[in-house]
Amino acid sequence: MTPAPLLAARDLRKRFGGVLAVNDASIAVAPQSITALIGPNGAGKTTMFNLLSGFLRPESGAIEFDGRRCEGQPSHALAAAGLVRTFQIPRVLTRMTVLENMMLAGTGQPGEALGAALIRPRRVARRENEIRAQARELLALIRLDRLAGDYAGTLSGGQRKLLEFGRALMTRPRLLLLDEPMAGVAPTLALQLLEHIIDLRATRGMTFLVIEHDMEMVMAISDRIVVMDEGAVIAEGLPGEIQRNERVIAAYLGGIDQSAPAVSGSRA
Amino acid sequence: MRTFAFPAEWPLAGKRRTTVGIVAAIVTLALVAAVVSPRADFAQFAQLVVNGVITGSILALAGVGATLIFGIQRIANFAHGDFLTIGAYAAFVVNSLLGQNLALAAVGAMAAVALFAVVAHFVLFRPLRGRGTVALALISVGLGLVIRNGIAIVAGSEIRRFQVSQSDVIELGVVRLAPGQAVAIAVAVIVAPLVGLFLARTRVGKRMRAVADNRDLAAVAGIDIERIAVYVWILAGALAGLAGVMLGLEQGTFDPNMGVGPLFLIFTAVVLGGIGSAYGALFAGLALGLAMELSTWDGFFGGLDAKYKPVLAFVVLILLLLYRPQGLLGRARIL
Amino acid sequence: MDIFNVPFWTFVAVIAGIYTIFALGLYVQYALTGLPNFGHVAFAALAAYTMAILVIRFASPMPLAALAGLLVAVAFSFVLGIPTLRLRADYLAIATVAGGEIVRYLALNLQGLTGGPLGSIGMLGPTKLAQYNGPWDALIRRIVDALKESSIFAPVASRDFAMLLIVWPLALLLLLVFWLMARSPWGRLMRAIREDEAAAAAVGKNVFRAKMQALALGALLGGLAGLLLAWQIGIVTPDDYQPTFTFYAYLILILGGTTRIWAIPFGAALFGLLYSGTRFLNFFPLSLFDSGERAYLRLLLVGLLLIVLMAVRPQGLLGNRRQLLLQ
Numbered sequence: 043m044t045p046a047p048l049l050a051a052r053d054l055r056k057r058f059g060g061v062l063a064v065n066d067a068s069i070a071v072a073p074q075s076i077t078a079l080i081g082p083n084g085a086g087k088t089t090m091f092n093l094l095s096g097f098l099r100p101e102s103g104a105i106e107f108d109g110r111r112c113e114g115q116p117s118h119a120l121a122a123a124g125l126v127r128t129f130q131i132p133r134v135l136t137r138m139t140v141l142e143n144m145m146l147a148g149t150g151q152p153g154e155a156l157g158a159a160l161i162r163p164r165r166v167a168r169r170e171n172e173i174r175a176q177a178r179e180l181l182a183l184i185r186l187d188r189l190a191g192d193y194a195g196t197l198s199g200g201q202r203k204l205l206e207f208g209r210a211l212m213t214r215p216r217l218l219l220l221d222e223p224m225a226g227v228a229p230t231l232a233l234q235l236l237e238h239i240i241d242l243r244a245t246r247g248m249t250f251l252v253i254e255h256d257m258e259m260v261m262a263i264s265d266r267i268v269v270m271d272e273g274a275v276i277a278e279g280l281p282g283e284i285q286r287n288e289r290v291i292a293a294y295l296g297g298i299d300q301s302a303p304a305v306s307g308s309r310a
Numbered sequence: 311m312r313t314f315a316f317p318a319e320w321p322l323a324g325k326r327r328t329t330v331g332i333v334a335a336i337v338t339l340a341l342v343a344a345v346v347s348p349r350a351d352f353a354q355f356a357q358l359v360v361n362g363v364i365t366g367s368i369l370a371l372a373g374v375g376a377t378l379i380f381g382i383q384r385i386a387n388f389a390h391g392d393f394l395t396i397g398a399y400a401a402f403v404v405n406s407l408l409g410q411n412l413a414l415a416a417v418g419a420m421a422a423v424a425l426f427a428v429v430a431h432f433v434l435f436r437p438l439r440g441r442g443t444v445a446l447a448l449i450s451v452g453l454g455l456v457i458r459n460g461i462a463i464v465a466g467s468e469i470r471r472f473q474v475s476q477s478d479v480i481e482l483g484v485v486r487l488a489p490g491q492a493v494a495i496a497v498a499v500i501v502a503p504l505v506g507l508f509l510a511r512t513r514v515g516k517r518m519r520a521v522a523d524n525r526d527l528a529a530v531a532g533i534d535i536e537r538i539a540v541y542v543w544i545l546a547g548a549l550a551g552l553a554g555v556m557l558g559l560e561q562g563t564f565d566p567n568m569g570v571g572p573l574f575l576i577f578t579a580v581v582l583g584g585i586g587s588a589y590g591a592l593f594a595g596l597a598l599g600l601a602m603e604l605s606t607w608d609g610f611f612g613g614l615d616a617k618y619k620p621v622l623a624f625v626v627l628i629l630l631l632l633y634r635p636q637g638l639l640g641r642a643r644i645l
Numbered sequence: 646m647d648i649f650n651v652p653f654w655t656f657v658a659v660i661a662g663i664y665t666i667f668a669l670g671l672y673v674q675y676a677l678t679g680l681p682n683f684g685h686v687a688f689a690a691l692a693a694y695t696m697a698i699l700v701i702r703f704a705s706p707m708p709l710a711a712l713a714g715l716l717v718a719v720a721f722s723f724v725l726g727i728p729t730l731r732l733r734a735d736y737l738a739i740a741t742v743a744g745g746e747i748v749r750y751l752a753l754n755l756q757g758l759t760g761g762p763l764g765s766i767g768m769l770g771p772t773k774l775a776q777y778n779g780p781w782d783a784l785i786r787r788i789v790d791a792l793k794e795s796s797i798f799a800p801v802a803s804r805d806f807a808m809l810l811i812v813w814p815l816a817l818l819l820l821l822v823f824w825l826m827a828r829s830p831w832g833r834l835m836r837a838i839r840e841d842e843a844a845a846a847a848v849g850k851n852v853f854r855a856k857m858q859a860l861a862l863g864a865l866l867g868g869l870a871g872l873l874l875a876w877q878i879g880i881v882t883p884d885d886y887q888p889t890f891t892f893y894a895y896l897i898l899i900l901g902g903t904t905r906i907w908a909i910p911f912g913a914a915l916f917g918l919l920y921s922g923t924r925f926l927n928f929f930p931l932s933l934f935d936s937g938e939r940a941y942l943r944l945l946l947v948g949l950l951l952i953v954l955m956a957v958r959p960q961g962l963l964g965n966r967r968q969l970l971l972q
Contacts, residue, residue, distance in 0.1 A: 388742065443734060447735070447738055448955050449951070449956065451895075452947075452951030453948065453952060455948025458944070459945035462941040463945065570746070571750075573742065573746070574742050577739045577743065581739060620747060627739075628724065628728055635736060
């Protein structure tokens with residue numbers, strides 16, 4: 043008996059112009075699992091992420107997070123509820139420092155309300171200190187602590203991926219949607235990142251849904267794998283099953299031959 | 311690779327039934343109002359239709375250029391109103407100073423503004439591309455100030471008029487026209503459809519629409535965007551020049567500030583048509599012009615006071631942004 | 646006129662102080678939060694006109710009328726913001742341009758309410774000169790009298806000097822308040838939205854609410870500047886609220902540096918100097934232009950400066966270029 047999924051989407055559909063980017067796709071993510079979402083470039087994975095995280099509104103279909111319907115809810119509300127995502131091309135705040143990037147994502151800061159910093163400076167400062175400590179701790183975890191005072195715009199692509207990962211963790215999410223988290227990250231660091239993900243699941247009970255092109259990594263860490271092609275989910279199952287699935291091999295390898303190699307760094 | 315499709319040939323074709331519905335509702339409302347109202351005066355109605363076609367064509371011609379520039383280079387050109395002013399003054403030079411007829415003056419205006427627009431593209435906007443919409447918009451604001459006040463210094467700030475008879479009246483059935491208005495309506499009736507045909511049928515026109523509609527997709531499809539951008543500035547300049555002459559004729563007089571007022575109406579037409587959609591702007595400009603003029607018709611619930619015409623446009627803009635920011639004819643865009 | 650004319654420069658300093666407050670509003674919206682507002686002048690005009698109309702036509706007490714003016718300005722920011730702040734920034738830019746134009750248009754054309762082109766003087770019809778400034782002038786006169794009694798200020802005591810003593814402390818106080826706010830977590834949220842609002846939304850921040858706050862605060866400051874200008878000049882006319890007023894504020898921000906709040910008063914002072922100072926530029930070859938033409942020349946230079954600064958130093962004269970050019 044499998045537990046009720048933390049995130050479940052049924053029959054999502056999204057069209058851009060005449061193109062069906064996501065075509066009646068369904069996906070379920072079990073709590074405390076690591077689920078991989080794979081598929082050739084243009085399969086609709088990122089659109090799926092945008093739909094799940096509230097950045098796009100599905101034309102039809104239903105999404106449930108933690109047992110509550112949430113399609114059509116704004117992205118910030120979903121993030122506040124614990125469903126947080128990163129972006130394929132990391133969206134760091136370039137003209138703010140690395141530490142500020144992290145601290146922005148701190149939760150429960152009363153000072154974000156208008157004028158609160160003037161009316162209740164002490165409460166704001168206290169929470170600010172807590173958030174700063176939390177941010178520094180996470181920065182040490184992702185090995186960016188020495189760059190804390192630098193503008194995020196000076197970071198390399200891999201460092202930006204890490205910063206965005208750290209920033210997402212600042213919100214203490216329950217479900218983290220990671221869009222190609224390893225792309226451009228140095229291999230040794232990527233390995234450490236993997237360990238962190240597995241560790242976070244064990245210690246904090248976090249759940250992950252990951253888009254990734256690196257097949258080795260996908261096979262190594264995923265509990266389940268969902269495969270998309272041309273907007274539809276074409277297979278879903280355990281890593282071993284997916285590896286042997288004829289349809290997946292046909293669609294996925296075909297996609298690889300035409301567009302990009304399976305190594306990290308490719309852009310859909 | 312997905313197949314690349316050009317946008318639908320005509321805006322009302324296909325599945326845009328909501329739009330047809332909205333337009334039909336407005337027309338029905340106007341007709342009902344006409345029948346119910348005891349003061350319905352159809353001569354006045356015809357007169358207003360003529361005025362509306364003139365105003366609408368001005369907004370349509372200027373709007374096509376503004377929307378294409380936006381679609382292709384992501385510049386909200388706040389100097390676009392002042393492009394009209396350049397057109398009017400260029401025509402004034404040909405018409406009043408060189409003593410040529412208005413047709414030649416209009417051609418001169420189109421050439422002058424097209425040239426100015428291309429120079430602005432190469433000297434200003436192309437080198438600064440990628441600066442972000444807001445920075446580019448501010449730069450276009452600066453350009454507008456330079457144009458407006460440059461004209462005031464060179465040509466003087468006094469009120470000007472074209473050399474057309476101000477007293478003659480041309481009667482066209484129930485409609486009475488000043489000669490200037492007659493020229494304007496003739497231009498409107500000929501040029502607006504020509505622009506539509508150009509965009510629909512010619513290779514360059516189709517490519518302009520394709521690039522404005524989706525720059526990345528057009529680039530992938532092998533369209534030379536740099537070249538199309540130059541063509542777009544030429545077209546936008548020429549149409550703005552013509553619109554400027556028409557505005558000068560419609561108003562009777564003009565001064566260096568004539569482009570300031572119409573700017574927001576042009577932008578309203580652009581938003582109404584869906585930013586980046588050339589047909590949309592063409593259609594929306596006409597619709598906006600007609601709606602503004604016809605709102606003053608006695609048959610329409612006694613008629614709106616003429617001074618509320620721009621207010622009507624403003625209300626339309628705000629409601630549009632609220633409920634249908636992609637424009638009446640446009641479709642939703644991502645991010 | 647003599648270049649060392651104290652009353653003249655006092656007047657310029659007052660105007661620079663009012664411009665500081667006006668530009669601070671734009672700083673909150675544009676420099677801090679990234680909202681392009683091309684019709685900032687509308688907020689100033691609405692506050693000034695509301696105040697004048699309430700005092701003149703409804704004999705409302707001045708403080709109440711001023712408060713109502715600020716409220717109307719803020720309410721208008723909601724009219725512009727609610728439809729556009731969920732959309733791309735260009736839509737806000739277009740809506741604000743339209744808003745600025747429509748407010749000026751109404752001021753010109755609703756003669757019965759606004760006095761038309763004559764402005765507040767004509768609010769009671771052509772036969773009667775209307776004015777709203779009584780209570781304010783009384784306050785200023787009391788300050789002037791007090792100044793005359795002090796030994797230090799007696800030589801410079803004037804109406805404008807009294808105004809100076811009100812405007813600049815107020816401007817500096819507001820700068821301090823917004824400096825503190827910009828450094829607070831609230832300010833961090835605003836800057837994050839300026840940088841990338843999708844990123845802010847992705848970590849759970851309500852971007853729309855934050856943007857609306859910035860727009861409304863900017864409108865409040867713009868309205869306050871409008872009130873001060875109306876009191877300083879003593880009459881409200883559509884000509885005082887030309888669209889170019891907004892771009893003076895942009896120029897002030899850019900002259901001072903868009904990344905530093907304390908640069909605003911320097912920008913405003915520099916602008917006041919440049920703007921008023923051009924009337925002393927009556928030597929050759931500028932003497933070839935008559936005074937009317939020089940007014941256009943001045944605006945032309947404003948435009949040129951806007952283009953050049955945006956192209957060459959978008960971070961402003963005192964700004965940090967390295968920070969601005971980061972991608």
